[in-house]
Amino acid sequence: MRQKLIPRSGYMSPEYAMNGIFSVKSDVFSFGxxxxxxxxxxxxxxxxNSSGDISLLGCVWRNWKEGKGLDIIDPIIIDSSSSTFKTHEILRCIHIGLLCVQExxxxxxxxxxVMVMLGxxxxxxxxxxxxxxxxGNGSFEAQLSKLGDNEWTANQITLSVIDAR
Structure with a gap:
């Protein structure tokens, strides 16, 4: 059985996931x-994904910083004949999403x-x-770099992923 570190934060803001602190900014994070x-x-x-990103937020951030924001867009949105979106509008939505999920x-x-930005x-x-x-280069990665080769947890919680034969 192989153990992996898999973030399972979902829609929880970091302040709630780590410290149980909830605010209106937690909802903004979830929306993002x-x-x-x-x-x-x-x-x-x-x-x-095959690029080694272990979270959707990490993937979006990497592509955004590399100027490849269009690479994360679902092809269905781009290929849809009924879509009235323009790529600059979708990139603006990605930008707004990234503003909402800041640490x-x-x-x-x-x-x-956010509503004004969208409108x-x-x-x-x-x-x-x-x-x-x-x-990336945050404190979480620094914690992981201190762990040994056989350790996969930064918070003393282990998640086991069981694969069928």
Whole structure:
């Protein structure tokens, strides 16, 4: 049986998942995850891709930083003949989603601001910071680098994935 570290945060904000603290910014985080799931056509839990990303948020962030935001869009959205979306509108939604899932609650916009951002193309969007639960150069990766080869948990919780033969 092989053990893996698999983030299962789903729609939970980091402050709630780690410390049990809930606020209106927790809802903003959940909305951002949902928005990015819709755009990508992928679930945030159990996410895996061939690029080695272990979370949907990490995948979206990496592509955004590399200027490849269009690569995460679900092909059904692009190929749909009934779609009235333009690529710049979808990229704006990705941008807004990333603003909603920033690691620090105080960096996330209020839901009323999110609604204004979604409703107006004239609103200037700030640059997002790295999302929560994104293995990259955050403190989570630093914790993992301290672990030995046979250890796969940063919080003393082990998740076993059982594969059938």
């Amino acid at each position: 995850v949902l928005l990015l799931e819709i755009i990508s056509g992928k679930r945030s839990t159990g996410f895996y 620090r609650a105080e960096d996330r916009p209020a839901m009323s601001s 107006s193309e004239n609103t200037t969007l700030p640059e997002p910071n790295q999302p929560a639960f994104c293995v």
